[in-house]
Amino acid sequence: MVTDLYNATAPLGVSPPSATLLKTLSRALDIRAQRVQKYQDYYDGKQRLAFATTKFRQAFGSLFGAFADNMCALVVDAVEERLDVEGFRIGPGTAVGGPGKKVESDDVEGDKLAWTMWQANMLDLYSQIAHTGALIKECSYVLVGPGEGDQPDITVEDARQAIVVYEAGSYRKRKAGLKRWIDDDGYLNATLYLPDWIEKYRSAEKIQSQAIDWGSLTPQWQPRVVGGENWPLPNRLRTVPLVPLVNRPHLNGTGQSELASVLPIQDAINKLVMDMIVASEFSAYPKRYATGIAIEVDEETGQPSEQFSAAADRIWASENENAKFGTLEAADLAPFVAGVEMLIQHLASETRTPYHYFLQHGGQPPSGESLRASETGLVAKAERKQRFFGEGWEEVIRLGFLAMGDTKRGAVYESETIWRDPERKTESEHVDALVKLGSVGVPEEQLWADAGYSPTQIARFLDMRAREPQVPLLKAIEKTAPAVITAAGGSDVPTVPGPVGG
Secondary structure, eight states, X not given: OOOGGGSTTSOOOOOHHHHHHHHHHHHHHHHHHHHHHHHHHHHTTOOOOTTOOHHHHHHHTTTTTTOOOOOHHHHHHHHHTTOOEEEEEOSOOOBOSSXXXXXXXXXXXXXXXXXXXXXXXXXXXXXXXXXXXXXXXXEEEEEEEXXXXXXXXXEEEOTTTEEEEEOTTOSSSEEEEEEEEEOTTSEEEEEEEOSSEEEEEEEEEEOOOTTOOGGGOOOOEEEOOOTTOOSSEEOTTSSOOEEEEESSOOTTSOOOOTTTTTHHHHHHHHHHHHHHHHHHHXXXXXXXXXXXXXXXXXXXXXXXXXXXXXXXXXOOOOSOTTOEEEEEOOOOOHHHHXXXXXXXXXXXXXXXXXXGGTTTTSSOOOOHHHHHHHTHHHHHHHXXXXXXXXXXXXXXXXXXXHHTTOHHHHTOOOOEEEEOOSSOOOHHHHHHHHHHHHHTTOOHHHHHHHTTOOHHHHHHHHHHHHHSOOOOHHHHHHHHOHHHHHOSSOOOOOOOSSOOOO
């Protein structure tokens, strides 16, 4: 793609290859933005009342205009709350001098630098936003570039504003990426990321941001020159720096929303709940009736007048011997409740969301073994997400090192994303399991990581130990409660008297 366009003295313009990529990626982004917006609306509770009856609208007007018994947010959040990044391991240990010889430790300094990079870009927060966005909108993107100072600039991008395309026949090698947005000045901006170059554009005319029909939008692009930068800008990373985090990835590079199969069930739940509201308004209370009585008409209004008023101190009576009084029983709302519960059961089964998250029939949620059994599907689902998203975060860290000028660590592919354990355990069960692992030789620092401590906390532990040597935790517990290590069950770990190390 290196043409006269890229010479410093060449006039600015859009080369044919770039024009084709801009058009292709913009069109693909338009299509996806319209599709995933529906998923975002359902997650936010902005759900269509497609099954609202005329009677419902007449009775309630706009009172329930934004009504939704929103299960979509629960389905997404149940998974996202188990996707927490705890740190990174940069490269494996490598044997030196043959079997039985010294083994080099992992790149501890690289681990610290990676975590510093993570913290500097506030990714504790934005990683959760990225995971939520990917679960809802099929994917999220992470953009990596040089930043100010000694840290790279890493930002999370929305699937409605960013997209990538892969080389023909490949689902891994990115050919180009596009980020597109409307700036405060009303112009549509776009940045095209190529392996060698970064090209910035803006629309020739302002875009009406209200009610944009992205499907029919065909902007005329012109180069956007940023002060102090060359156009195009050389890409120091030598790869498309827009990294996708794809949910349920397919081999063609696309993903699938967690809500794709949920929307029809959500609509059906809303339909039944709205029907129940109508029934409760018109027939949820007993109604009395009278027959064989002449109906009087109000002379002024011409409307039938009410002859009987229901109250505790009122008696209905009539001199007409043909008059009869009776009561219509209230409508039974239980079938509506049963229908909603059936749909929620289907929803729980399809999404592997534990049934106690919905708290059907009230009561207390399960505990102990029954709790773990009910959450098995959700835990497996979260572990699968960790594997998919972890590959993306590892590439982000590699590109971050490259942006810092660290080409050695930027070329390490044997890295690992450290995730918090998605399985919920009681504190005593967790500590008991760690003690048993320590008894078979698992290093203490690894036990700290498995206990959920962050790299920053572990570094503090090591610093504390260096300043004030103390008895290692495992040895203290062995001396105090040796039965804990050999116990087969989940015994509570007793408190160790006095200060302990770690």
